[in-house]
Amino acid sequence: EYIVRCPGRVNLIGEHVDYSGYGVFPMAIDAATYVLISRREESGIDFYNTDGQYPPHLHKMDDEWIGVGKPQWYHYFLCGWKGVCERLGVQLNGLNVLLSSSIPPCAGLSSSSSIVCASALATLAIYTHETFSVISRAEFAELCAHAEHYIGTEGGGMDQAIEVLATKGHAMLIEFNPLRWTAVRLPETAFFAVLHCGKTLHKAATSHYNERVVECRIAAQVIAKASGIKEWKLVRTLHHLADALHKNANEMTEVVRELLTEPLYTKRSILSTLEVTET
Structure with a gap:
């Protein structure tokens, strides 16, 4: 009934800063998820993939899907599907889904987020027969970012934002809290070579990515407390911290040097500093 395309992306400026609240500068690429x-009369979602390494799967609706820690390929579709169903207050039980992608998996080109966004848009279309007339692109990007948490990654929202907001011939300055974006036209003579080194990392299948996110949150609270911020427990990101201290990026460098005095922070010292227990 519907065919949906969602591109992958590369990030030009701002690696691993979106989940700390800072702006990024990505652009969409030609490689995409389709x-x-x-609809199908029977209950469940019947999944197929044009890539033979991803086997078919029939997802039954016996119980409510609440997410998964080690995702299979079809779980990324379920993220977007569930996000839209929650937004609309409905649940579509009977669906046929065929997925095809030219984005190299686990290569840092946002293949997983592309599936989530394509899934959400396909679900929205098949239920409402509309797309961005029932939800703004900004709201939709944030919906997709939240929905991807169902497979366990605590992303900052860059991937979903550029994949939803991308404009042909432009990169995009994307800022957060609230989500806002500025299209920057790329020179017509510019050429971007996107090369795959051959190494892969399944972000959702390991704890590496989430560890960086949590470490940044912990650092923000440790500095906030040392800075004397009364409501330091409410500080969630380094950008939030900088705003609370009325400091720019250069000034924050000096704050860090002054207040983070230990060469290495152990789990025990962090628990003591933040006045929490391991449990």
């Missing part, structure tokens, strides 16, 4: 979707 989702073909239709």
Whole structure:
């Protein structure tokens, strides 16, 4: 009934800063995910993938899907599907889904977020027969970012934002809290070579990515407390911290040097500093 396309992305400026609240400068790429979707009379979602390494799967609706820690390929579709169903207050039980992608998996080009966004848009289309007339692009990007948390990653929202907001011939300055964006036209003579080194990392299948996110949150609270911020427990990101201290990035460098005096922070010292227990 519907065919949906969602691009991958590369990030030009601002690696691993979106989940700390800072702006990034990505652009979409030609490689993309395609989702073909239709209704089916039987219950469940019947998944197929044009890539033979990803086997078919029939997802039954016996219980409410609440997410998964080690995702299979179809779980990324379920993220977007569930996000839209929650937004609309409905649940579509009978669907046929065929997925095809030209984005190299686990290569840092946001193949997983592309599936989530394509899934969400396909679900929205098949239920409402509309797309961005029932939800703004900004709201939709934030919906997709939240929905991807169902497979366990604590992303900052860059991937979903550029994949939803991208404009042909432009990179995008994306800022957060609230989400806002500025299209920057790329020179017509510019050429971007996106090369795959051959190494892969399944972000959602390891704790590496989430560890960086948590470490940044912990650092923000440790500095906030040392700075004398009364409501330091409410500080969630380094950008939030900088705003609370009325400091720019250069000034924050000096704050860090002054207040983070230990060469190495152990789990025990962090628990003591933040007045929490391991449990």
